[in-house]
Amino acid sequence: MSKYREQLPQLSAARFITDGGLETTLIFEHGYDLPENAAFDLLSRPGGYEVLRDYFEPYVRLAQENAVGFILESPTWRASRDWGRMLGYTEGDLRDLNRTSIAMLGDLRRKNENSQTQMVISGCIGPRGDGYQVTAHMTPKEAEAYHFDQIRTLSQTEADMVSAFTLNYAEEAVGIVRAAQKAQIPAVIGFTIETDGRLPSGQDLGEAISEVDQATGKGPAYYMINCAHPTHFAPVLERGGPWVQRIRAIRPNASAKSHAELDGSEVLDTGDPRDLGQRCADLAAKLPFLNIFGGCCGTDHRHVQQICQAGTI
Numbered sequence: 001m002s003k004y005r006e007q008l009p010q011l012s013a014a015r016f017i018t019d020g021g022l023e024t025t026l027i028f029e030h031g032y033d034l035p036e037n038a039a040f041d042l043l044s045r046p047g048g049y050e051v052l053r054d055y056f057e058p059y060v061r062l063a064q065e066n067a068v069g070f071i072l073e074s075p076t077w078r079a080s081r082d083w084g085r086m087l088g089y090t091e092g093d094l095r096d097l098n099r100t101s102i103a104m105l106g107d108l109r110r111k112n113e114n115s116q117t118q119m120v121i122s123g124c125i126g127p128r129g130d131g132y133q134v135t136a137h138m139t140p141k142e143a144e145a146y147h148f149d150q151i152r153t154l155s156q157t158e159a160d161m162v163s164a165f166t167l168n169y170a171e172e173a174v175g176i177v178r179a180a181q182k183a184q185i186p187a188v189i190g191f192t193i194e195t196d197g198r199l200p201s202g203q204d205l206g207e208a209i210s211e212v213d214q215a216t217g218k219g220p221a222y223y224m225i226n227c228a229h230p231t232h233f234a235p236v237l238e239r240g241g242p243w244v245q246r247i248r249a250i251r252p253n254a255s256a257k258s259h260a261e262l263d264g265s266e267v268l269d270t271g272d273p274r275d276l277g278q279r280c281a282d283l284a285a286k287l288p289f290l291n292i293f294g295g296c297c298g299t300d301h302r303h304v305q306q307i308c309q310a311g312t313i
Contacts, residue, residue, distance in 0.1 A: 002121070004160040008186060008221055009069060009118045010248065010292055015313040016069035016120070018251065019059045020295030020304055023077070026055070028268035029300065035087055038078035040097050053104055058301035060112050066308050067116040071292065072108060074101040077126035077165055080150045082136075095153045098123070102157035109158075122188070123154030123162040125176060131166030131192060131227065132259040134201050140215065143175020148182065155183040163188040165251075165296075166227045168200035170208040177212060177219040188249070190224035195258050197236040205236055209243045224249035227296045229256040229271075230279040237287055245289045252276060254298030262297060270298050277306030284312045 010016045022039050026032045032051070034041060042048030052075055063070035076098050078084070084094040102123060109119040128146050129135030138146065154162050162185055164176045173189045180187035191208060193199055199208055209223055223246045225233050230252050237244055254271035255262060262269070276299070284290050293312050295303045307313070 002158060002160040004120055005186065008120060008161060010071065010120060011221065013291065014069055014118075016071055016292045017059070017063055017066070017304055017308065017313065018071040018073055018292065018294030019056060020299035020301060021254070021297045022055065022073075022075055024268055024297050025300045026051070036078055036083055038083060038087055039075035040079040040101060041087060042075070043097050043100050049100075049104060053108065056108055059304060060108065062301060062305055062308060063117045064112070064114070066313055068313050069118045069120065071120045071122055071294070072105040073122045073163065074098070074105055074124045074159070076101050076124045076150070076154075080126065080128065080147065082128055083126070091149065094150070098150060098153045099157055102154065102159050106158040120160050121158055123151075123157070123159040125150060125162050125164040127167055127172060131168065132200060132263055134169050137169065138172055138175065140171050140174035140178065143172040144178045144182075145175075147176050148179040151176070151179045151185065152183045155185040159185065161186040161188060161221060163190060163224065165190045166192045168192055170201070170203060170211045173208070173212045174215045177216040181216070181219055186221040187219065188222055188224055189220045190226045190249070190251070192227040192259075193225065193233055193236070194228075195232050197233060200259070205233070206241050206243045209246055213246065220246070222246060222248040224251060224292070226251035227253055229253050230276070230283065231256050234279065234283055237283065244287070248290060249292035249294075250280065250283065250290060251294040251296045252280070252299070253296050254303060268298055273303040273306040276303050277308075277310035277312065280307045281310035281312040
C-alpha cells in the first residue's frame with residue numbers, strides 16, 4: 001500500500017521536480033524503437049528494465065542535489081487495453097507490466113529517498129486515443145469503464161496516485177477521475193493545449209477544469225499542463241481566474257512548435273534549455289501555487305537542470 005496516498009506531500013507548499021520526456025529521450029537520444037511510443041514495451045525486452053531504471057538516475061540526483069521532492073512517473077502511458085492490444089499484449093500481460101513498472105519505481109524510492117527528498121510514485125495514464133487530437137471520443141461513463149482496469153491495477157501497488165497525461169477533452173478526464181475514486185487512489189489530470197491556449201477539443205482550459213471539478217466534486221488532487229510550450233499556456237495562466245490555482249504542475253515541451261508540426265517532424269527539437277528554465281522560473285514567481293516542474297516532449301535532464309538553476313525551485 002502507498003505510503004503517501006492519504007496525504008500527498010506535493011499538496012503542501014514544498015517544491016518537487018520530476019523527469020522530462022521519457023519517450024522522446026529513449027527514441028531520439030538512445031535509439032530505442034518504441035512502437036506507438038510505448039515505453040512500457042521495454043519491460044518485455046532483455047535489459048529493458050535496467051534501461052528504464054537508469055533513465056531516472058540523473059533526475060534523482062538533481063532532486064537530491066537541490067534538496068527538493070521528486071515524483072517518479074511510471075512508463076505506462078500506453079499500457080492500457082487498446083494500445084496494448086495493438087502491440088500484441090493481453091489484458092493480463094498489461095496488468096503484470098503495470099505492476100512491474102511500479103515495483104521498479106518502488107525500488108528506486110527505497111534506495112534514494114531521504115529526509116530532504118521525498119519521493120512520490122505516480123502511475124501514468126494516457127488517453128485512449130491520440131494525445132494531440134480528439135479521437136475515440138468517449139462519454140464520461142465510457143471513459144470510466146475503459147480506464148478502470150489499469151487504474152485499479154495501479155491502485156493495488158505502491159503507487160501513491162495516478163496521473164493522466166495529454167488529455168485533450170474534458171469527458172475523458174471526468175471518467176478517469178471517477179475510475180480513480182472508485183479504486184480509491186488520488187488522481188491528477190494533465191491537459192495538453194494548442195498554441196492558442198485551448199484544448200485540442202477547442203474548449204477553454206479554465207472551462208475544462210471547471211467542468212471536471214463540477215462533475216467529480218473537485219475530485220482531482222490537482223491539475224497539470226503537459227506537452228505544450230510555456231509560450232502556449234503562460235498567457236492563459238497569467239489571465240487568472242479561480243480555476244488557475246487548481247494547477248500545481250507544469251511539464252512543458254522543449255519546442256514552441258505546434259502539435260501538428262511536432263507530429264510531422266522526424267528530428268527532435270530540443271529547444272533552448274536555458275530559456276525554458278527561465279520561463280518556468282518566471283511562471284513560478286508569478287504563480288506561487290505552481291510547485292511541481294518537469295518536462296515533456298524533447299526535454300531531458302538538461303532542461304530540468306536549467307529549471308532548477310533558474311531559481312524555479
